[in-house]
Amino acid sequence: MAPIRLAIVGLGKIARDQHLGAIEATEGIDLVAVASRHAKLDGVRCFHEIGDLLASDVEIDAVSLCTPPQGRFEQAKAALDAGKHVMLEKPPGATLSEVYALEALAKEKGLTLFATWHSRAAAAVEPARALLAKRKIRSVAVEWKEDVRHWHPGQAWIWEPGGLGVFDPGINALSIVTRILPEKFHLTRSELTFPANRAAPIAASLAFETDGGVPVSAEFDWRQTGPQTWDIRVETDEGPVVLTHGGSRLVVDGVQRIVEEDREYRTLYRDFVALVADRRSDADFSPLVHVADAFMLGRRIQTDAFED
Ligand SMILES: NC(=O)c1ccc[n+]([C@@H]2O[C@H](COP(=O)([O-])OP(=O)(O)OC[C@H]3O[C@@H](n4cnc5c(N)ncnc54)[C@H](OP(=O)(O)O)[C@@H]3O)[C@@H](O)[C@H]2O)c1
Numbered sequence: 001m002a003p004i005r006l007a008i009v010g011l012g013k014i015a016r017d018q019h020l021g022a023i024e025a026t027e028g029i030d031l032v033a034v035a036s037r038h039a040k041l042d043g044v045r046c047f048h049e050i051g052d053l054l055a056s057d058v059e060i061d062a063v064s065l066c067t068p069p070q071g072r073f074e075q076a077k078a079a080l081d082a083g084k085h086v087m088l089e090k091p092p093g094a095t096l097s098e099v100y101a102l103e104a105l106a107k108e109k110g111l112t113l114f115a116t117w118h119s120r121a122a123a124a125v126e127p128a129r130a131l132l133a134k135r136k137i138r139s140v141a142v143e144w145k146e147d148v149r150h151w152h153p154g155q156a157w158i159w160e161p162g163g164l165g166v167f168d169p170g171i172n173a174l175s176i177v178t179r180i181l182p183e184k185f186h187l188t189r190s191e192l193t194f195p196a197n198r199a200a201p202i203a204a205s206l207a208f209e210t211d212g213g214v215p216v217s218a219e220f221d222w223r224q225t226g227p228q229t230w231d232i233r234v235e236t237d238e239g240p241v242v243l244t245h246g247g248s249r250l251v252v253d254g255v256q257r258i259v260e261e262d263r264e265y266r267t268l269y270r271d272f273v274a275l276v277a278d279r280r281s282d283a284d285f286s287p288l289v290h291v292a293d294a295f296m297l298g299r300r301i302q303t304d305a306f307e308d
Contacts, residue, residue: 004029004085004276007060009050009075010067013155016088018118022265028273033058050075054082062112062276063136065089068157069164073098077111080105085112085276087268091288091308094162103283112275114268115283117175121267122247123260128234129180131252135236140181140216144173145229148202148222158200165200167291169230170220172285176232176247177218187290192298193308202306206271206294243288245303 006023008015011034014147020041034040035047047053050063051193062085069091076093086106092115093099099115106113111243119125134178146169148158157163162235164171189207194200202223208216230246239253250258275282 001028001277004028004062004273005032005060006030007033007035007050007052007053007058007063009035009063009065009123010037011041012066015066018177018265020033020062022269023064025266026269026273028277029269030061032182033060047230050078054078054084060084066271068155069094070157070160070162073102076102077105080109080111082114083109083111085114085272087114087116087272090115090117090175090289091164091168092283092285093288096285096288096292099283099285099288103281103285106281109116111281112272112279113281113283113286114272114275116262116268116272117172117179117284117287118268119172119175119247120179120229121174121264121271122243123263124243124250124258125176125179125247127258128241128243128247128250131241132180132236133182135192135238135241137181137183137210137214138235139214139235140177140235141233142173142177142216142218142220143229143231143233144170145219145221145224147225147228148306149308150303159198159306161199163200164291165194165198166204166220166222167200167294168200169202169222170218171287171291172246173218173220173230173232174290176243176292178233178284178286179218180217180234180243181210183212183214184286185210185214185216190294190298191301192294193301193303195304196302196306197305201298202303204298208290 064087192201193203206218
């Protein structure tokens with residue numbers, strides 16, 4: 001099969017930090033174009049926005065959308081309507097109805113829709129899933145606490161409706177938990193802390209319960225300076241299973257089992273190449289469903305105004 005001719009839409013932080021290098025390192029996919037209003041890239045054709053790209057003479061097979069979630073639906077729909085396969089950054093969209101509409105459209109067109117969850121590609125995730133399938137789980141505690149000023153400097157969209165606020169990182173934790181737990185779970189309590197001047201939360205405290213009644217708690221906070229915490233602790237009948245550093249390390253019963261360098265985006269592009277070859281989609285929206293529930297059931301707490 002000829003390599004996939006890919007265009008990136010939205011050449012911002014994650015496109016530059018991760019996508020460009022991962023595409024370069026992946027067999028079967030070549031970057032041929034970029035659509036971004038304020039950014040250009042040497043060596044490929046550059047366009048202002050996706051409409052210009054799709055109307056041009058540049059031949060592409062697929063687009064990778066690295067824009068903020070608000071507005072992603074129109075871009076994805078335009079690409080699918082033009083017969084292009086689509087890879088979505090997380091979160092896959094700003095609403096549930098729009099992501100399900102994209103899934104249906106991709107199916108109707110026979111195209112690949114890949115709703116990526118980069119944290120699911122972290123090294124400890126699949127080994128933890130295999131281990132937990134064999135153990136009795138007693139409880140799950142997620143702590144996802146980071147410094148928003150460090151990780152999202154000046155990103156205005158993240159504080160707007162649809163930007164998700166602290167759920168932008170928190171949904172990464174939910175993408176891992178929905179993958180590693182053998183049972184489904186649902187939300188039972190949600191407290192969301194909003195800065196007085198912002199439309200999205202800076203912290204969230206959540207409680208869930210699995211179908212079998214196992215408690216799952218999650219604490220997300222964007223105000224943590226110093227060491228950052230991206231941990232998931234699962235208590236089991238045989239001892240704790242702990243994923244740290246965003247899922248790249250695994251500690252089982254107190255013994256460090258996996259420490260691996262970041263390979264998340266290479267895995268995502270390898271998977272995208274395979275999905276396109278088979279004309280399959282991979283679109284699990286369950287992490288976004290949990291976030292939507294957190295907003296639906298959320299008690300709003302107001303805190304100090306936040307300035308970048
Ligand atoms: N930052 C991370 O560490 C990270 C990690 C994993 C996933 N992600 C996800 O990747 C997506 C993009 O995040 P990012 O951190 O790369 O954001 P970003 O730095 O703000 O980049 C997004 C790019 O999209 C373009 N864009 C199009 N419409 C826009 C709009 N209405 N507002 C702002 N930018 C717009 C902008 O480029 P032009 O102005 O040139 O059009 C911008 O540079 C998000 O869904 C995020 O959750 C981010």
